[in-house]
Amino acid sequence: MEQRNERVAVIGAGSWGTALAMVLADNSYEVRLWGHKLEQINEINEYHTNKKYLPEIDLPHEIVGYFNLEEALAGVNTIILAVPTKAIREVVGKISSISKEPLTIVHVSKGIEPDTLLRISEMIEQEMSAEKLASIVVLSGPSHAEEVVLRHPTTVTVSSKNMEAAERIQDLFINQNFRVYTNPDIIGVEIGGALKNIIALAAGITDGLGYGDNAKAALMTRGLAEIARLGMKMGASPLTFSGLTGIGDLIATCTSVHSRNWKAGNLLGKGHKLQEVLDNMGMVVEGVRTTKAAKQLAEKYEVSMPITDVLYDVLFNDVNAKEAVDVLMARGKKNEMDDLTNVLECES
Numbered sequence: 001m002e003q004r005n006e007r008v009a010v011i012g013a014g015s016w017g018t019a020l021a022m023v024l025a026d027n028s029y030e031v032r033l034w035g036h037k038l039e040q041i042n043e044i045n046e047y048h049t050n051k052k053y054l055p056e057i058d059l060p061h062e063i064v065g066y067f068n069l070e071e072a073l074a075g076v077n078t079i080i081l082a083v084p085t086k087a088i089r090e091v092v093g094k095i096s097s098i099s100k101e102p103l104t105i106v107h108v109s110k111g112i113e114p115d116t117l118l119r120i121s122e123m124i125e126q127e128m129s130a131e132k133l134a135s136i137v138v139l140s141g142p143s144h145a146e147e148v149v150l151r152h153p154t155t156v157t158v159s160s161k162n163m164e165a166a167e168r169i170q171d172l173f174i175n176q177n178f179r180v181y182t183n184p185d186i187i188g189v190e191i192g193g194a195l196k197n198i199i200a201l202a203a204g205i206t207d208g209l210g211y212g213d214n215a216k217a218a219l220m221t222r223g224l225a226e227i228a229r230l231g232m233k234m235g236a237s238p239l240t241f242s243g244l245t246g247i248g249d250l251i252a253t254c255t256s257v258h259s260r261n262w263k264a265g266n267l268l269g270k271g272h273k274l275q276e277v278l279d280n281m282g283m284v285v286e287g288v289r290t291t292k293a294a295k296q297l298a299e300k301y302e303v304s305m306p307i308t309d310v311l312y313d314v315l316f317n318d319v320n321a322k323e324a325v326d327v328l329m330a331r332g333k334k335n336e337m338d339d340l341t342n343v344l345e346c347e348s
């Protein structure tokens with residue numbers, strides 16, 4: 001395929017940034033992959049590998065690694081921002097001070113900032129000078145990097161306040177293996193992607209405790225109910241939670257050995273301490289910080305989020321994982337239709 005004229009810079013050379021760079025290279029764009037570790041960038045350019053994050057994979061030679069951010073951004077008007085939520089402000093601040101042209105920023109991170117309780121698109125809006133920002137687009141959905149780089153069929157969703165920009169990004173990424181949908185509900189898309197990590201941690205814990213499929217199905221179903229309850233209060237459409245960035249990503253993350261959130265939960269369920277688990281993971285486990293943020297959001301919006309509550313206690317108050325499950329099971333009786341009725345009321 002002939003190379004397309006547009007250059008795209010992927011900012012963040014971890015698992016997801018590298019996988020998305022490969023999709024763009026498959027689509028014949030000139031891809032610049034920026035990372036903040038010189039040794040890793042040298043590895044990408046000399047050996048065409050990124051062994052720490054994707055050990056088995058050879059990268060296409062069209063992907064060029066950049067260590068200098070100014071050089072990576074030169075002549076570029078679309079960037080893919082693929083750093084953990086914790087690093088968003090620092091990295092976007094640097095981009096804002098360097099960029100010369102208005103940029104479309106496609107963020108692919110799944111988190112909420114504790115304390116400010118902002119979604120990632122809102123954090124970007126705060127850090128980027130208005131005159132340097134063309135549009136913000138979020139790309140989310142059930143998409144483990146490890147499968148995307150094998151070109152296994154994957155579906156994702158893009159959303160933005162500016163749907164023309166979202167459609168442009170749909171065209172940028174879509175190919176035979178990577179199918180991209182649009183959804184105008186940016187709140188629902190960002191909330192679903194961030195909060196499924198909490199439930200994936202919890203699913204890992206019950207698997208680690210040896211509880212099996214019934215417990216996991218219960219967590220996923222009741223987890224989606226509490227995500228949707230909060231999301232609707234924040235202004236999301238309930239329908240988004242039955243889409244790719246809701247139930248779709250929840251299934252992928254709660255049931256996959258690739259998920260870092262599931263893996264971390266699994267180790268916690270087996271009795272390991274949180275700090276030890278995080279120290280050994282070597283990659284981001286977004287759900288830990290997001291649990292803090294979601295607990296604060298539940299208080300702010302006065303929404304009941306029992307799974308988030310007990311997970312918070314396991315992570316931050318040293319509550320034993322088995323006791324936390326006992327707390328969930330001993331809650332007062334409920335009518336399952338209460339949540340479903342809320343959804344119908346919201347739709348009417």
Ligand SMILES: NC(=O)C1=CN([C@@H]2O[C@H](COP(=O)(O)OP(=O)(O)OC[C@H]3O[C@@H](n4cnc5c(N)ncnc54)[C@H](OP(=O)(O)O)[C@@H]3O)[C@@H](O)[C@H]2O)C=CC1
Nearest residue numbers: 013014015016017036082083084087109110144145283284
């Ligand atoms: N992995 C996946 O399959 C998917 C991930 N996501 C989301 O994408 C986001 C990124 O995740 P992922 O790539 O998997 O994470 P990884 O842990 O695999 O990689 C994160 C990358 O960001 C870099 N980084 C961290 N802090 C900074 C900083 N301050 N400045 C510059 N670079 C920094 C890391 O560098 P260093 O090597 O130095 O740590 C690393 O290269 C997360 O929000 C995640 O939820 C979404 C969908 C799929």
Ligand SMILES: O=C(CO)COP(=O)(O)O
Nearest residue numbers: 141142143144259260261
């Ligand atoms: O979001 C993901 C897949 O859609 C990746 O999940 P983890 O961060 O748990 O690996």
